[in-house]
Amino acid sequence: MMKRTICKYIVSLSALPLLSPLVNNACSANDHLLNDPSLMPIQSAVSQASTGLLKSSPTAEKHFEWTVTYTDNRIWNPAANDWDRVRLRSYQGTGIDPQAPYVAPTIVMAPGDTLRATLKNRLPKDETCFDKSLPINKPHCFNSTNMHTHGLWINPAGNSDNVLISINPNVDFQYEYNIPADHPAGTFWYHPHHHGSTAIQVASGMAGALIVTGNRPPTETQNGDIDTLLPGVQERILLFQQIQYYCHGEGKKPEDYDCRNERDIGQIESYAALAPGKWSDSGRFTSINGQVQPVIQSKAGQVERWRMIHAGVRDSINLEFRKMKSTNNNLRTVLHQQALQQDALIDQYCTGEPLTQFIIAADGLTAPAIRQYATTVFQPGYRWDALMIFPEQGQYCVIDTAATASANVGPTMSPRQLLAVVDVSGRAKADPASHLMHTLTENAKQQYPDNVSQQVIHDLEKGQLLSKFVPHLPVTQTDGRQSLTFDIKNGLFLIDNKPYDLARIDRELMLGTSDEWILTSKLASHPFHIHVNPFEIIAVLDPDGKDVSGPDAVDDFDSSAPPDVQYRGTKGLWKDTLWVKNVQGSTYKVIVRTRYQRYIGDFVLHCHILDHEDQGMMQNVRIGISDGRKEIAHGHH
Known part of the structure; x- marks a missing residue:
């Protein structure tokens, strides 16, 4: 039973032949990870912490390994209706799916846990790392690396979340991440952070989700984890990446991008592909968990928690969900024909009104109240946790909608792109907002003592408040x-x-x-x-x-x-x-x-x-x- 629960954290998507022939069987690829009892969530909760959260006990020690190396594989290119061969820096080791190597595996932790993670750098030697004449702020030393656990509240020194060290080729280093017992539960992520090579390595797909689970129920006097209000809720992790590879074919420049020659191999070996406006020029597609335009299976009326992470280098994502118009055409053929005319495709097929995204957390930290958005804006590094309910059967477009120049990294207006399709089965349910409130109030009655459940329900009815789950107290005075x-x-x-x-x-x-x-x-x-x-x-x-x-x-x-x-x-x-x-x-x-x-x-x-x-x-x-x-x-x- 526990294995299936954790699998829900890692297996977010089911890719069907409709949009891409890639099948990311993350459960089987991570069996040795999922069967490790040290990676299971901690269940108990004890006394008060300074942040207002309860502490978690006992502790568990987990072991993880990353080997950084060049990996030859392929990425689906809808514009060509074919695979592009690529050779990119990537992580190999614990939990890596060989079919999707350009996304790092999900790490599941609990407050009080310790993660011992060994990073082995097996990239080729890079002499630019030792050239003292090179300006420190000129990108170089692309094959040296380190690790940053983005958003974790942990020690920044020594062998913890220390980004001021360099792990050079042929060097091994073991990180020790001690998650405090009063650490907030939430959605975090990890990526390289070596000054001069961060963008090159993250753009290659060297990033992964890091989930801190929460099993601390609120009490009359202390706040708890939002996880305890969501028992049985299907969880999905969506790691958005923008892998901007280009091909060094004969007579080509890096910024030409084109990978149509069968001898071409996509690479990222310069910053030419990272300049403003180059993402839209490249014709590349934002991937989700290592897949381009996947299909996500869901059920009508099912409450789902979508943990979404922008793990890209620079370009904004403006997320919308719209019901797709039925079509007798083969959708994959349509996508191939209109791959570079995404605006036309979305205008023709994604015609429904935008669905409400019920936001419950920002950057891993539970919000004071549920926010209802039709469009959620992700800037690089952002995370949003949304409760999603698809009201009826059919297919739904997951869209990166157009961002205005002033709201975009560019700063130019960005084009729209179809990121995925949600294939929803089952019968229609009640209004999503009413259904969600009913689900949360019933969960509160079942999960907490009467005095606590009454307080939680009162807050929800007052204004969809989540006061009993906020991990940090407001800063009312400053020094x-x-x-x-x-x-x-x-x-x-x-x-x-x-x-x-x-x-x-x-x-x-x-x-x-x-x-x-x-x-x-x-x-x-x-x-x-x-x-x-x-x-x-x-x-x-x-x-x-x-x-x-x-x-x-x-x-x-x-x-x-x-x-x-x-x-x-x-x-x-x-x-x-x-x-x-x-x-x-x-x-x-x-x-x-x-x-x-x-x-x-x-x-x-x-x-x-x-x-x-x-x-x-x-x-x-x-x-x-x-x-x-x-x-x-x-x-x-």
């Missing part, structure tokens, strides 16, 4: 203020008017304090990401000073485009990655608050457009201990 400004000037990628310097500590912060941060961007828009401690969104002010983060806010500052929906309802959310917007030189002001808890040491913050990070849009942060006189202690004297 100081931090400001940060992104900019691109004279070809340099800057934060606070400086490019990255490995030897410079840009910010020294004190353990046990809290700050309010003001985030802005002078040129283009950038997703801000900080390691270790997440932050609470206080406000997002447009250039006229209007707060566009409220539940009913309308961001219509850019009069040349439709209103931008990505900030609506974000006030009060806890996140680790957030879009800092600029519209043609007009600056938004993003206000967040954060606490510096438990961990000291050095880590980084950066733009999560990963080629921007590699070119210098990053800072070093140090958290230190108080010296007892309101300053940071700096050693012996």
